[in-house]
Amino acid sequence: xxxxxxxxxxxxxxxxxxxxxxxxxxxxxxxxxxxxxxxxxxxxxxxxxxxxxxxxxxxxxxxxxxxxxxxxxxxx
Amino acid sequence: xxxxxxxxxxxxxxxxxxxxxxxxxxxxxxxxxxxxxxxxxxxxxxxxxxxxxxxxxxxxxxxxxxxxxxxxxxxxxxxxxxxxxxxxxxxxxxxxxxxxxxxxxxxxxxxxxxxxxxxxxxxxxxxxxxxxxxxxxxxxxxxxxxxxxxxxxxxxxxxxxxxx
Numbered sequence: 001x002x003x004x005x006x007x008x009x010x011x012x013x014x015x016x017x018x019x020x021x022x023x024x025x026x027x028x029x030x031x032x033x034x035x036x037x038x039x040x041x042x043x044x045x046x047x048x049x050x051x052x053x054x055x056x057x058x059x060x061x062x063x064x065x066x067x068x069x070x071x072x073x074x075x076x
Numbered sequence: 077x078x079x080x081x082x083x084x085x086x087x088x089x090x091x092x093x094x095x096x097x098x099x100x101x102x103x104x105x106x107x108x109x110x111x112x113x114x115x116x117x118x119x120x121x122x123x124x125x126x127x128x129x130x131x132x133x134x135x136x137x138x139x140x141x142x143x144x145x146x147x148x149x150x151x152x153x154x155x156x157x158x159x160x161x162x163x164x165x166x167x168x169x170x171x172x173x174x175x176x177x178x179x180x181x182x183x184x185x186x187x188x189x190x191x192x193x194x195x196x197x198x199x200x201x202x203x204x205x206x207x208x209x210x211x212x213x214x215x216x217x218x219x220x221x222x223x224x225x226x227x228x229x230x231x232x233x234x235x236x237x238x239x240x
Contacts, residue, residue, distance in 0.1 A: 027240055
């Protein structure tokens, strides 16, 4: 997957627990866990805004783009 | 459950009770018409099946009402799922499809069975379709379309759930 979720890194850097963040942004811990693992189809701007607000960071600190290696798509 | 979902659940609950009441009334009227052949006045329940002999009218009515009751039962089960906030579940869609199919079968039975019986008895084939039957056939087809739309809505809901 080209979009990498780095939320766990930001949580560690800010020394914030997942539970506290989940409560602040108003989603369940299980959904936050899915988001951290990158197992979601998308993230709402509302959620992203709340995360950035709580962790005092930019969207780019949470989401990064890594291009697939050349020919990687034909392997599967 | 959101406020809108709560309103929908309450509406579904009221509708379900209406469906059960309607089913009960249909059953009572049909049974009364079968058990009391000639009420002896304008008041009472009558079996009217296009001049069919009573021996035939009663079973034809029983089949038709049986199909309608089965359809109402399926509709009631679907409404129960709507109350439980599972309107877009595969089970709800399946119940709606069953309701539509049973409704269509009941209408077709009302339209087709009397002419078939008359043809068997008198060797005369007369087929009639009134506007009520035509409209109900159309409504049952619309219910099939709605069940397809529910399938599509279920896919959208699944998509929505995977967006946090």
